Amino acid sequence: MDFAFDARTEELRGQLTEFMDSHIYPSEPIFEEQLEKRENPWEQPPIIDDLKQEARSRGLWNLFLPGEHGGGLTNLQYAPLAELTGRSPELAPAALNCAAPDTGNMEVLTMFGTPAQKEQWLQPLLEGEIRSAFCMTEPDVASSDASNISTRIERDGNEYVINGRKWWSSGAMSPRCKIFIVMGKTDPSSHRHRQQSMILVPRDAPGVNIKRGMHVFGYTDGSHGGHAEIEFTDVRVPVQNIISGEGDGFAIAQARLGPGRIHHAMRLIGMSERALEAMCRRVTSRVAFGKSIAEQGVVQEWIADSRIKIEQLRLLVLKTAWLMDTVGNKGAHTEIQAIKVAAPSVATWIIDRAIQAHGGGGVSQDFPVAALYAHARTLHLADGPDEVHKRSLAHRELRKYETR
Known part of the structure; x- marks a missing residue:
């Protein structure tokens, strides 16, 4: 397994990192302000349309979708890009037309749709029109x-x-x-x-x-x-x-949820990195009981464990992406289920520590960690609860020891 980023991935990572720094992060407070001013609470804030236009002009569009309709990337190539978008889960995926549930629905129509279905529904989704x-x-x-x-x-x-x-x-x-x-x-x-x-x-x-x-x-x-x-x-x-x-519905659901699960896992790594970064910034800037919070042993343990957990999860996600590319979703079934359980577990653990390190600010709208937690916690349930995937993993493991 070779997880080194190829030239195309490095190029897109550089472009996306710059876009995140120049447009996504500065737009987060604007997004929050527009959320509060909406007449319809479900209307998309206008800043997202501006970001979509900018992302598309840079070629950062439909990167999740392999083949002619999307960015033509493998899962292994897309993994570090999805991770970056996970750092701002409300804005970045939507700006790149890589947000659920449209991603999964576009994949379904690409794989199973008739020409007429693709023309009527897939094309406007690919264009970001609906x-x-x-x-x-x-x-x-x-x-x-x-x-x-x-x-x-x-x-x-x-x-x-x-x-x-x-x-x-x-x-x-x-x-x-x-x-x-x-x-x-x-x-x-x-x-x-x-x-x-x-x-x-x-x-x-x-x-x-x-x-x-x-x-x-x-x-x-x-x-x-x-x-x-x-x-x-x-x-x-x-x-x-x-x-x-x-x-064919069950088979379609499985085909849809495989890529969806790894995309969620990729973005959860980005959420975890953002939370760890926020935690480190917070604890190095605050003093309690005469010394920096960063000097507290328990906080240092949180930070060290967070880094270890992120690196372990990233390796598992990259292995899963590589398997999906080389042996297909069916061949990567065990790993897909494993990351579906592991990624939310890691992310909620890290984000929870980041919230604790922020004190009262951690549960407020002034820092990103509370919203990150809400996103990550739902993913213990979305695309199948953790317990269902653990049950399936256990059954597959036990089959190796069944007496014949």
Whole structure:
């Protein structure tokens, strides 16, 4: 395994670092000010449009997507770039058109969409003209087991009829959101992994009722438009809106979540680095009981452990990226699950210490660490709870010792 950055990666890292320094970090206070002044709490602050225009002019656009539609990068090339964007998770991913859930939805349409679906929905997403939502989780069932999903997608002639209730539908509150990817059951009698399908549902389709926006630790999402609770009541869409085919929903979800999980892990490294940097700056500038807080042994232990944890996590993420590039997502399944558990654990541990080191300021809006914690803590749940991934990892490990 060779994790040295190639020339293309080094070039993009330099460009992105400069963009972060010159545009992203200085825009953070502007972003916060615009958040407070919004009439619609789910509207994207205008500063993001300015940043998107600037990023695109620099060629820092759709870097997450391999192939002709995106930056043409491998996972290993994209890893250090996603890490940099994680240092400002509200602004940087959105500015580069690399923010969830649009990234995952674009990947789904790229891999499984028909030419007509790509023209109607993928192209405007690639251009950053619209936003999208992913509707999978449901309030009435434990959605950590995807086979529990109860939303029905039933064929009626040349249409599918959708009925069900979703929540935590990422991106759906944005006024710019135009399309949902909805997961539901087309055949409850089939094998548990062939019951589900995915279908494209326009946000303005009759029968779509967005009931409310969901807050995360009191925050409304400022970049991708927030999460929604949605009711689908006899929503009708053409049969052409099915993605890939009936029964393919579970396989599509796995294909979508693999890259999503490593992208989250990459960004969580950046969040961890930002938190460690904030902690070091804070403790070297404050005095308590006659000496710098940085001289306290417990604080030094936090800092040392933080650096060790970050370096360990980065190596695991780079190994996972390399495996995904060389043997595919299926071959990297164990490592993808491992980083899904490890990355939020490392990030929340470090950010929590950074909050503690900041004292009262750590839980305020005056420093980035409280918002970083809210982001990182949700990722113990998003894309599957930690416990589900640990269960799967344990089963795979135990199989090696089963008596035959």
